Amino acid sequence: MNRLRDKEIRPGDRWVYSAGFNVRPDLRDTGRIDAEIPDLRRILDAGGRVAILSHQGSHGSADELDHVAAHLTTRLGSTVDYVWDNDTPQAARLAGELRPGTAALFGNTRRHAGEQRNDPALARRFAALGDAVAVGGFSKAHRAHASNVGVLRTLPGYVTDSVLRETELLAPWAxxxxxxxxxxxxxxxxxxxxxxxxxxxxxxxxxxxxxxxxxxxxxxxxxxxxxxxxxxxxxxxxxxxxxxxxxxxxxxxxxxxxxxxxxxxxxxxxxxxxxxxxxxxxxxxxxxxxxxxxxxxxxxxxxxxxxxxxxxxxxxxxxxxxxxxxxxxxxxxxxxxxxxxxxxxxxxxxxxxxxxxxxxxxxxxxxxxxxxxxxxxxxxxx
Incomplete structure (x- = not known):
C-alpha cells in the first residue's frame, strides 16, 4: 500500500488532504484534528501545498469549519486560511495559488448531498484541488464518500501515519x-x-x-x-x-x-x-x-x-x-x-x-x- 511516509514530496507539490475533522464548534475534544498534525507537517515542511477537505455533521445540518482552521493555525504555527468554496473553479484557483509550505481548509464537504453518496462529478471537482491525496480521516474510512474514496478514482493516494496507527492500534481487539x-x-x-x-x-x-x-x-x-x-x-x-x-x-x-x-x-x-x-x-x-x-x-x-x-x-x-x-x-x-x-x-x-x-x-x-x-x-x- 502507498504510504505517505515513503513518498518523496517536492516543494510546490499540490496535495489534497482528506481529513476527518468532525469535531464540534466548542472544540471540547480535538483528538481527531491533533492526530493528523504530524502528517500535515510532513507535507508542509517539505514545501508541499495542501488543500484540506473535511466534514462536520450531516448534510442539512452541516456547520462551517472556521473553528477547525483556527485550531490548525495554532497547532501548526502558521496561518491556515478558511475557504468557504470547495468544488468550484474559484476553489481550484485558490488551491493552486497556495504558497509552498502552506495549507488552507476548504468548506464542509457535507454541504453537498453528493458527498455521502460518493457522487463522481463532485469527487472530480474535489480532485481539482490537488495532484495527489494524503488519505487521513480514519474516522470516515468506513464510508465511501466523494472526498475520500471518490477522489481516489482520479488521483493517486497515500495513506497517512495517522490512519496506519489506528489500524495497528486496533489489531489486538480484532x-x-x-x-x-x-x-x-x-x-x-x-x-x-x-x-x-x-x-x-x-x-x-x-x-x-x-x-x-x-x-x-x-x-x-x-x-x-x-x-x-x-x-x-x-x-x-x-x-x-x-x-x-x-x-x-x-x-x-x-x-x-x-x-x-x-x-x-x-x-x-x-x-x-x-x-x-x-x-x-x-x-x-x-x-x-x-x-x-x-x-x-x-x-x-x-x-x-x-x-x-x-x-x-x-x-x-x-x-x-x-x-x-x-x-x-x-x-x-x-x-x-x-x-x-x-x-x-x-x-x-x-x-x-x-x-x-x-x-x-x-x-x-x-x-x-x-x-x-x-x-x-x-x-x-x-
Missing amino acids: GPSDRFSIAVLGGVKREKTMTGLDAVSRHYDVVVPGGVVLNTVLRALGHDVGASELGEDPEGCLRVARTVLGRTGRARIHVPRHVTVTRDGAVRIVGVHQIPPGWAIADLVPRPWLRDALARLVSGGGRAFVAGTPSRYAEGFRNSADQLLAAFSAPGVDALLMGGDTVAELPWDGPVSTGGGAALHFLAHGTCPVLDAVRTGPGEAA
Missing part, C-alpha cells in the same frame, strides 16, 4: 482471542448495530448493548421501547438484531431486565416489558450475571472495548457506564474506547481510537473502503 472479551456497543449510529453487533457477537464472549443498539435489541425481542431513540434505518437494524439473536454459538448478549427511563425531567426504573408510552430509555441496569462477568474480567484479565456510550451519560445517566469503565480500567485488562463522541463524553485515560464506525468496520473486515481504494488506485476505486 477477531477471535483466547482472552476473555467484553464489548460494549452504544451511541446512536446505525453501524453499531449493522456492523458492530453482527461482527463482534461472533468473536467476543459478552456483548453489552446500550443506546440505540439496546433499544433495537429490545424491539427485536418484542418489547415496546416507548419514545426511545431508534437512530437511522431502524428497520434495517431491527433485521440485523433479529438475525444475531437467532444465531447459535454467538456471544452472550446482555439484555437487562430493568432500565432507567426519563420524560420531561422525571426518572424511573422500570422492567423492560413496562416502558410507559412517551418515556425513553436513558440507562440500563446491569444484571447479576454481567456483574459476575466484569468481576471475572478484573480478576483474570482480558480485553474489552466501548464503541458508543451505553447510556445518556452527558445528561447524568452514568450508572452502567461507570460500572463498566471501572472494570475496564483494572490492571490486566486491555481496554479501548472508540469514536469521537465516546471519547469526548466518557472519563477515560486509556487507549482511544478516533474512529467509531471505522474501527468497528476494521475489526469486522480487516480493512475499510478507503484503504481498498488506495490499493486499487485511480480509475478503479470502488
